[in-house]
Amino acid sequence: MTVPPAELTDRLRAHGQEHALLGWGSLDTSARAALVRQLEALDLAELATLRERALAPPEAPPEQFEPVPITPAGFTAEEKARGADALGRGEIAALLVAGGQGSRLGALQPKGMFPAGAISGTSLFQIHAEKVLATSRRYGRAAPLLIMTSPATDAPTRAFFAENGNFGLAPGQVTFFQQGTMPAVCPHTGKLLFEAPGKLFLSPNGHGGTLTALADSGSLRALTEQGVKHVSYFQVDNPLVKVFDPGFIGRHIAAESEASSKVVAKTAPDEKVGVLVSANGRGSIIEYTLLPKHLTEEREPTGELRFRAGSPAIHLFSVAFLERVTRTAAGSLPYRAALKAVAHFDPRAGQSVPAPSAKEPNAVKFERFIFDALPHAERWLAVETLRSEEFAPIKNASGADSPETSRAAQIALHTEWLRRAGIDTSGHAVEVSPLFGLDAEHLAEKLRGDKPVKIVEPTVFK
Structure with a gap:
């Protein structure tokens, strides 16, 4: 050419x-x-339109929205049994979103490779994979694990799983598929940016790209052929997530919900977390930057925040809903724009351009968000979960949502599980591998009838 x-x-x-x-x-x-x-x-006309929207004033939240009706965290024996039955029939698959790199953690590798285990240093990938393996063993049916990667994480993620024997999962049990990308443009001129000579500056198209990628890769069709009816969606950075929660699954199925979301109570009005609300009768997540300040501070007579349903990005979708959304709505899920400071190559000058300060963004990136699919659900649920039991993400190198806070949360949770099983940790740090105990009940079953356990040092139960 x-x-x-x-x-x-x-x-x-x-x-x-x-x-x-x-x-x-x-x-x-x-x-x-x-x-x-x-x-x-590229759709160049679409890019021009998206840039115009990015530079426009922030969109207002929906005109009519109310605090979401939240069902309580506790599940009945009937709900748990219903969920366990679905797991035993192979009707539930896990969908792990793992397209991000650990750049904020100081490592340019898939975030799932980050050592997250409180004592063992087990990777996030291993923690999640072992939860799938333990569930498969517990209910006698191999549960599928789908892993969405990005162009930057796909090859190293596949290699990491191969090197570790899929962490005990059968080869056919794990499916990798890759999300799409979007080009970045200059906010001032709208011109395409380049990463290197002859190579566009492309970024992953966001976790909302899960939907189109799931369908385009053939993975969604394969789930249907396998008899899978529901998909448990979660993000890689949260080691506490209950990948398969029988009670949550049972409640979702009983309500014939198309999209069920777990929520955690916000810790403060200004906590940087999206809020699940009921907008015109539909489930919707409003970004914390768009919720008016007076509403973030509004409280119930009990003292609780009125808009307190923080989203930990834990969802349960029916496969029928995902099929409908990918047929009719995935292409219309809006792109959300973010102004970023990036290093890039300028083909006009024939040289690299260093990243400016964060206060002077020189690029517009575009992403789709999974929660923009929620308003398409006719039937939906918001289910409370306790932060201490299911939400301790690793996002930052230090401070809030850091390895330190996540490991402390893991130790506290596993200490409580052992306490319920009648074991005193004597103040020592403990970690429970998913293969030893998926939850307090599972752990107690494992320890029942064993000789008394005395913990005299940091201990990993595996």
């Missing part, structure tokens, strides 16, 4: 993006072909 396709050249010129072909003569044949594929896949 000695010259760019004429049709592509004309289209780029019509949208003011002709700079994308600068340096063409210095690219080899394979680089030229790759650049053409990238450019031909």
Whole structure:
């Protein structure tokens, strides 16, 4: 390919993006072909519209929204039995969203490889995979684990699982699929940004890209063929998540819910967490930046925050709902824009441009969010879960939501499980592997009839 396709050249010129072909003569044949594929896949008119929206004032929250009706955290024996029955029939799959890198944690590798175990240093990937394995053993049916990666995390994630024998899961039990990408543009000119000569600056299209990727990869169709009826969705950075919660599953099924979401009580009005609300009768999540300040501070007579249903990104979707959404709504899930400061390559100057300060963003990135699918659900639930039992994400290197706070939460939870089983930890740190105990009840079953356990040092039960 000695010259760019004429049709592509004309289209780029019509949208003011002709700079994308600068340096063409210095690219080899394979680089030229790759650049053409990238450019031909773009909807340049859509990009221009998205940039305009990004620079417009923030959108207002829905006109009519109320605090979401929350069902309590405790589950009945009947709900647990219903969920256990579904797990025993192989009707539940796990969907792990793992497209992010641990850049904020100081490691440019998949975040799932981060050592999260409180004592053992077990990786996030191993913790989640062992929960799937333990559940499969407990209910006598191999539960599918789907892992959504990104272009940056796909190869190392696959390699990590292969090197570790899928952490005990059967090869056919684990499915990897990759989310899509979106180009970044200059906020001032709207021009496409480049990562390197002949290579667009592409970013993952957000966890909302799970839906289209799930369908486009054939994974959603495969779930249907396997008889899976519901998908448990969670993010990689939360080691406390109950991947398969029988009570939650049972309540979801009994209510014939299409989309059920767990919520945690916000710790403070200004906590940086999305809030699940009822908007015009539909479940919806409002970002904390968009909820008016007076509403964030509004309280019930009990003293609780009125809008307190914080979202830990734990959902349960019916496969029928996902099929409907991917057929009719996935393409219309809105892109949300974020202004970022990034290093990039300027083809006009023929040189790299360092990232400016964060106060001077030079790029607009676009993402879709999974929670924008929630309003499409006709029947939905918000189910309370205790933060101490199910939400201790690892997002930051220090401070809130850091490895230190997450490990402390894991130790506290596992200490409580052992206390319920009649074991005094004597103040020593403890960690319970999912293979030894999925929850307090499962752990007590394992320890019942054993000789008295005395803990004299930090201990891992595995």
